[in-house]
Amino acid sequence: MTMNYDCVIIGGGPAGLNAALVLGRARKNVMLIDEGQPRNQVTRESHGFLTRDGIKPSEFRRIAIEQIRAYPSVDFASDTAVSLTGSDGDFLITTAQGLRFQGKKVLFAVGKKDAPLDINGLAEVYGKSAFVCPYCDGWELRDQSLVVIVNGAKAFHFAKVISGWTSRFTICTNGPHGLSDAEREELQQHNVPLYDVPIRTIVSKEGQVQHVELEDGTQLPCTGIFFGPKLVIGSELPQSIGCAMTELGTVVVDNLGKTNVPGIYSAGDAASEMQQLIMAASLGALAGIAINSELLMENWEKASKQ
Ligand SMILES: Cc1cc2nc3c(=O)[nH]c(=O)nc-3n(C[C@H](O)[C@H](O)[C@H](O)COP(=O)(O)OP(=O)(O)OC[C@H]3O[C@@H](n4cnc5c(N)ncnc54)[C@H](O)[C@@H]3O)c2cc1C
Structure with missing residues (x-):
């Protein structure tokens, strides 16, 4: 029928x-x-x-x-x-x-x-301490120590945007950063650390991120993540x-x-x-x-x- x-x-x-x-x-x-x-x-x-x-x-x-x-x-x-x-x-x-x-x-x-999340450990924190939009969840993470996982021109743009919520953030490009020399220099001027080593895993406890671990063993402690889905x-x-x-x-x-x-x-x-x-x-x-x-x-x- x-x-x-x-x-x-x-x-x-x-x-x-x-x-x-x-x-x-x-x-x-x-x-x-x-x-x-x-x-x-x-x-x-x-x-x-x-x-x-x-x-x-x-x-x-x-x-x-x-x-x-x-x-x-x-x-x-x-x-x-x-x-x-x-x-x-x-x-x-x-x-x-x-x-x-x-x-x-x-x-x-x-x-x-x-699309399927391709970073180890991201699914465990997504929606709990990892988010995609600062307008939706930036207030809750204000002034906190954050890792922003994004690369290329988006990374440069995202750095400017996220600075409205916290000054304590690190850009992690999870592989080649895709930024120009001028953009990298500008990030340095604004004291924004930039890591381009791939991410090994995100370590968390009950949905709360503890740190982001890179392939070379570097650990980036943080209480929140923003990423570009x-x-x-x-x-x-x-x-x-x-x-x-x-x-x-x-x-x-x-x-x-x-x-x-x-x-x-x-x-x-x-x-x-x-x-x-x-x-x-x-x-x-x-x-x-x-x-x-x-x-x-x-x-x-x-x-x-x-
Ligand atoms: C982690 C996260 C946090 C967010 N937080 C906020 C926030 O705090 N504030 C805010 O304003 N926005 C937030 N957003 C964005 C917000 O969720 C979206 O903008 C909003 O849900 C879009 O609404 P929509 O109706 O277009 O689609 P959706 O809410 O995604 O609904 C689409 C529906 O269509 C259904 N559907 C799809 N295909 C079919 C089909 N073939 N047959 C039947 N049903 C189908 C889906 O199953 C789904 O139920 C967040 C997004 C994410 C990912």
Whole structure:
């Protein structure tokens, strides 16, 4: 059996959930499919979302779903969307559990996910004392002794950014540093130590980093780590239906979240390099309004012709 919806949302992080809230309040029939692997699932607390600063990610999600359930036209499926076919007005989405949903519009809110962590010991500290974004977790590590694992032009940029939270940090490029002589000199002027020996392992206790150990035996004691993760899009469905992608693996959208494929929208981390909960939620809300508006205009025109 195929169930019909005005919009099928794939992904139930803040982007997909906020789109569902907007569309539910606009009395649209919505199916939100979510496999439940949000990008921040490794963290204990989320920061920077007004009224929700410091909240547990699972609690954030619980409140969101509770509020959306007040709108009876929104359905939820805990499942993975595995295929998408069709065209504007008549898309067919199938899931890993064999469900089939027809949607007039589709919103990809599939997020980004980390490529496998390739440093020994990093998985044990990720989200506990190792983080990726100083705006999300810098405050908690302020004035602490940090190791920043990043290389090339990013390392130079990251040094300037992290200096806003602590002056006690070391850059560790985990292999060739990729910095110019001028950049290295500038780091020296600012008393930023730079190590380019590969990392052997990160030593930690119950998620708390103790030190970063390099291949030559050097130990860099620290209480926190920032690193530059490698990201991939949360699902290959956008590419499979023909969505244009940037070289960073982000769906190309206009300022309302519309992709190049008619009827397909994308929002949140999947369609943005600004990766924050509140930004994902706001892009989801924006796409929700754009989808509703397109549906209303189409219905109006159809009725005018009858
Ligand atoms: C360690 C860490 C800490 C962070 N801390 C903060 C913080 O403190 N403050 C902050 O503002 N931001 C923080 N972020 C960033 C924040 O998590 C993201 O910006 C935000 O989650 C993006 O929301 P989203 O809805 O776009 O995607 P996500 O939250 O990643 O949700 C995408 C959802 O889509 C699902 N999905 C993907 N493909 C499919 C499919 N085919 N079928 C069904 N479901 C699918 C996924 O399983 C997931 O549940 C942090 C990120 C990390 C990695």
